[in-house]
Amino acid sequence: REGHRSAPAISSQLLGKARSGLGNYQHGQVTTENRTISVQGEASESDGMNTLGEFPPWLENALPSIASTKGESESDYQYPLGAAIVQFHKKFIVSQTPNGIIVVDQHAAHERLVYEKLKKQFAEKKSETKRLLVPEIIEFSTSEVELIIEIKDELAQLGLVIEEFGQGAICVREIPSLLGNPDVKSLLQDILEGLIEGNSTNIVEQKINEVISRMSCHGSIRAGRTLTIPEMNELLREMENTPHSGQCNHGRPTYIEMKLADIERLFGRT
Ligand SMILES: [Zn+2]
Missing domain, CATH: 3.30.1370.100 (MutL, C-terminal domain, regulatory subdomain)
Structure with missing residues (x-):
């Protein structure tokens, strides 16, 4: 459209380098598998900023919740799964880690925690x-x-x-x-x-x-449930302390990690 710059197409090759699993981190019993994910599709034109430098409406809407995380202490970001920043589509949690971000599937992640607890209670x-x-x-x-x-x-x-x-x-x-x-x-x-x-x-x-x-x-948090920042952080901390929490009980990942360096490369910053 007129007046809109085309947003750079996201290189699926670069995104393919986003890792799931904890990558370099070692913490407690958190799984450290390194799986490669691939992301299809390209950013559409309307995803970019317009020529006046205004934020598109979807981003304006997201801003209050991003702002609400101000006051989080820097040390929260030092946890292996980082500090929760925002929830989107009432399905996923974004957390910031020392060198990237992590996106958590809230239902899959919580389901795994409940699964492990039930198994433990049964065994004991x-x-x-x-x-x-x-x-x-x-x-x-x-x-x-x-x-x-x-x-x-x-x-x-x-x-x-x-x-x-x-x-x-x-x-x-x-x-x-x-x-x-x-x-x-x-x-x-x-x-x-x-x-x-x-x-x-x-x-x-x-x-x-x-x-x-x-x-x-x-027994687990449904997709579609709004979570508060403390609730999200509680989930992250519990994941860190639960073996196998990186995968749901069907073997799918419960979170993926994107390194800051990979994100910067997507924006042409090297
Ligand atoms: Zn389920």
């Missing part, structure tokens, strides 16, 4: 449960009830206390406290789905892993 037989004020009765087919009841004891060890309720129904009495206030019906349906999908295995441990995986999805 120390599940914290929450008793439902009104037990929830959920209807299933007879064979579905069988599939779930089969691992009733293991589920109880996880904090999910259920029992058969007449024919073709399950009564849920207690749920793991870690899950907060989940939709119990969809939680059970999801667990069942996991058991059906993994039905080829008769190994209880694998079944339980599938259950824990399904549960943690229900």
Whole structure:
């Protein structure tokens, strides 16, 4: 358009050098895998500043939240996963590190933390449960009830206390406290789905892993939830102290890192 300079096309080759994982950092048990991500696409014309040097509207909107981080102490940036600066699209967290930025997928990251906690509680037989004020009765087919009841004891060890309720129904009495206030019906349906999908295995441990995986999805911060800066920092600190937090339980990255040097190169600063 007239009056707009074309923004430089982002070199996907350069962006491809953005690393996920902690790169050079070593901290506690945080994973340090170095995966290369590639980013497709180019910046559109309207992404750039106009000739008057005014910020485009999308950036103006972002400014108040960037400003709100003033007062963060410099030392926060020294953490391996940095200090949270802003959340965008209610899905991702940007944090500043000593030599770059990190973008965290809030749901994937939190899901992994809940997953690890549930696994630990199960292994140590120390599940914290929450008793439902009104037990929830959920209807299933007879064979579905069988599939779930089969691992009733293991589920109880996880904090999910259920029992058969007449024919073709399950009564849920207690749920793991870690899950907060989940939709119990969809939680059970999801667990069942996991058991059906993994039905080829008769190994209880694998079944339980599938259950824990399904549960943690229900117990974690959704994409679409607004987070405060302290909440974001809490998530980052917890990730630093949780083994395997760099990947979600399906093996996808929970965060990616972009080095300042790579970003500067994108802007032609060398
Ligand atoms: Zn999920």
